[in-house]
Amino acid sequence: MKKVLRKIFSVLILIGVVACIAFSIPNIIKMAKELSATPVPGEELTLAAACEFYGKVVEVEGRLELTNNITCSGEEPYTCRLELFDPYWKTSVFLTIPVYQGEGDPPANHMAKLPESFTNSDFYIRTADNLYARDGSFISVRGTESHSGSTCTISGIEAINMLDHLVIDVGVDPASLTLQEAITEGVVVATISGNGLSQINLSLKPNIDVNYEIEILPGTMFISATEGVQNMVVRQGQIVYLKPEMEISLELEVSCANMTLKEPSYADAFSVSTEPINEDLLRLIRSENFSYLDLTIQQFAIWTITDNPYDTNSYTGITIGNYKETPNELMIKVMRGQFEQAGIDTTKYSVFNN
Structure with missing residues (x-):
């Protein structure tokens, strides 16, 4: 009996050893791969592929995201x-970006220090090509990959560069349309709803068999379907990548375009205007550095063109905390400078002449 039990016990030990080896070998192979893998110079990596090169320098592309829970x-x-997000493959990695603590412009590959209470316009990174990346910008990043479990992070940043668009490795370049063209041609069905003074909700349901790149241009105008509610104009453009049968939703950075009307709510629906917008308004929104102004100044500047208030007391106040803010002399000076930089004739607008 003892010999039989000893044999059974030996067999069980042997089974356990074999099971452990079988379980460990894939993990050992994976670990060895991570430690020895090296990206091919110049190779375009997806964000998911970059996470396979633990401890190595990688270069990836994506859309910069300023999340609500930034740490x-x-x-x-x-x-x-x-967060660096791939809008086509719907994957992301984290970036550990150095923060400049001094005054003035940050050095290359550093972001400006954020105030304790900040908006999207406070956030920017000075890139290696001496441009400014902000929330929603397309960038390439070179740095060292590290990950813990499924969380992938790129730190030790060596270079950040601005991109006009992303390179998508799907064999065929996606067709490109503006949002207005995509809606007019039946490529997408758009559902649009209000979200306060500075954002609007957009949902796109594709009606396509191939991939598309949809460009939402600064100056795109959304028309309210509710009487007495402001129309909205896009301040910050965005490119959306559409796949067949994949509906997407996003928030766009916008401003109100009718000062005396009501602020939009989630219950208010909108449509996309196909009419050209005011030329001065388009120049202002697309002018250099406009997107870096305080959001309140951006809104007052837009109302200056859309409503032409007589003087500073004629503007609708914007609620900031527990009080309403109207333009002061410094704001008017900043707005005048931005108008002049954009090539807009300031004599046409009363607030600059009273």
Whole structure:
């Protein structure tokens, strides 16, 4: 009996050893691959593929995302954790971006320090090509990949560069249309609803058999279907990548375009205008540095063109915390400078002449 039990026990031990080896070998192979893998110079990596090169320098492309739960270190080295998103494959990695603590413009590959209470217009990164990346910008990033479990992070940033668009490795370049063209040609069905003074909700349901690149241009106008509610104009453009049978939803950065009308709510529906907008308004929105102005100044500047208030007291106040803000002399000076930079004749607008 003892010999039989000893044999059974030996067999069980052997089974256990074999099982452990079988379980460990794939993990050992995976670990060895991660430690030895090296990206091919110049190879375009998807965000998911980049996460296979643990401890190696990788270069990836994506859309910069300023999330609501951004975290920043309170001591050296000062960094903030941002998200790099692939809008086509719907994957993302985290970026550990150095934060400049001094005054004035940050050095290349650093982001400006955020105030305790900030808006999207406070956020920007000075890139290696001496441009400014902000929320929604397409960028390429070179840095060292590290990950814990399924969380992939690129730190030790070596270079950040601006991109006009993303390179999508799907064999065939996607067809490109503006949002207005896509709706007119029946490529998408758009559902649009209000979301306050500075954002609007857009849902796109594709009616396509191939991939499309939809460009939402700054200056795109959304027309309210509700009487007495403001129309909205896009301040910050965006490119959306559509696949067949994949509906997407996003928030767009907008401003109100009718000062005396009501602020939009979620219950208010909108349509996309196919008419050209005011030429001065288009120049203002697309002018250099306009998107970096405080959101309140951006809104007052837009109302200056759409409503032409007589003086500073004629503007509708914007609620900031517990009080309403109207333009002061400094704001008017900043707005005048922006108009002149955009090539807009300031003599046409009363507030600059009273």
